[in-house]
Amino acid sequence: MAEEKVYWVDFDIMEKFMTDVFKGVGVPSEDAKICADILITSDKRGIDSHGVGRLKPIYYDRIRLGVQNPVTNFEVVREGLTTAVVDGHHGMGHVIGKKAMAMAIEKAKKYGMGMVVVRNSTHYGIAGYYGIMAANEDMIGITGTNARPSIAPTFGVENMLGTNPLTFGMPTDEEFPFVLDCATSITQRGKIEVYDREGKEIPAGWVIDAGGNTRTDTHEILKDLVKGTAALTPLGGIGEKTAGYKGYGYATVVEILSSALQAGSFLKGLTGFDDKGKPTTYNLGHFFIAIDINAFIQPENFKKAAGNILRELRASKKAPGNERIYTAGEKEYLSWLDRKDRGVPINEALQKDIADLKRELNLTWYKFPFE
Missing domain, CATH: 3.30.1370.60 (Malate/L-lactate/L-sulpholactate dehydrogenase, NADPH binding domain)
Known part of the structure; x- marks a missing residue:
């Protein structure tokens, strides 16, 4: 299997793009900036499960479906x-x-x-x-x-x-x-979505089926969570x-x-x-x-x-093979x-979502490195 090509996009460009996507589906300008700011903050903090990856499937699509109000x-x-x-x-x-x-x-x-x-x-x-x-x-x-x-x-x-x-x-x-x-x-659904975009199975113990048995088949799990035949x-x-x-x-x-x-x-x-x-x-x-x-x-x-509490925790004795202790x-x-200085990592699935949004909303002035 060929290695997936990931591109990095400047934070400011991606935040502006998300703002314009929100505006394109009827979110007022100031509100669109708030939405984009919260999503880009997630990407800045390395929480890829809740950043730009959720722009289309969670917010854009739900507004289009009429189940979420843009105003x-x-x-x-x-x-x-x-x-x-x-x-x-x-x-x-x-x-x-x-x-x-x-x-x-x-x-x-x-x-x-x-x-x-x-x-x-x-x-x-x-x-x-x-x-x-x-x-x-x-x-x-x-x-x-x-x-x-x-x-x-x-x-x-x-x-x-x-x-x-x-x-x-x-x-x-x-x-x-x-x-x-x-x-x-x-785990949360967003992390399972990340595994799905990367084509990976999830670890055992995260999800169970109707018989109480653990499941790892990521793509089908996402469907079954909606149907109620799988549970976290x-x-x-x-x-x-x-x-x-x-x-x-x-x-x-x-x-x-x-x-x-x-x-x-x-x-x-x-x-x-x-x-x-x-x-x-x-x-x-x-x-x-x-x-x-x-x-x-x-x-x-x-x-x-x-x-001081956090520093003392990080300075405490480490388990063999571990270089450091972290605090939240x-x-x-x-x-x-x-x-x-690098920006947001955009994998192939996100590249497609961004290209679809750009085309559907006619945001032609954006030029991304993966195009």
Whole structure:
């Protein structure tokens, strides 16, 4: 098999292209910039599962299908001094997410803490983006979102819970914040999509079939996750022996906080299909919490202590054969250092998507190295 040709495209060019794609399907200019910024931030941090690779299949195609609104109606339906409930009316999840976290941050600046919950939203990109927003304001940021069913509960085989990330962002005195951004399943659909684009099988233990057996056939798994005949395993894996119940429990926490506080949809109400199998809105829910560090301690002291914790962890004794220990957010920072002068890696599948988008939207002024 011939080696796949990967091209690198400048971040600024790719961000502008994505902005124009969003505008081309009716997203207002300022909103399009927000969406493109969140996607390119994912690529900059080396999280290829949530960057430009999702531009066409997740956002462009859903807008074209009519199951996601390009114009976002951010409606505050209930508000208190430190809280708010927002209805996103199936608009752009990135726009909804950024506005909601900004609202939580503003409340925290006044009252020490702020929490905003959202219903009727759509996929909002990397959850870490919103944690970083808070960290940049010397705050602790916490966010989570539910998603279409894909995780089976422990001892079950039916996909019931979404990958439901529970994400934290905290400032430090280092060059990068502490950002823990990960799904409550062993893997998320986006990473399986990356394996599929690369023509690879996934590792055993990530996905089970209706009989509880592990599967590795990536391309068919992506189809069966939608049909409900395959399911992701929670963090910890299959059953209780390796503590899969912990990931299952945390996924359930996120499901509750993403739906019960905002009278939103949950579990099978998030499939994206109606009872006749026709594509429909996803009705996702999110929550955003901002905690002002200054309400407890001088931010500089917090950041120094946090940095010391991370440095001591990295300096601890390493297992044989391992050169270093990492802390959350470090690998993403190193990815940025590696990529900042190279740009976004575009594999052959993405090259086709980009060429299709360019042709369909008549964006003829863009010239990419793979053309």
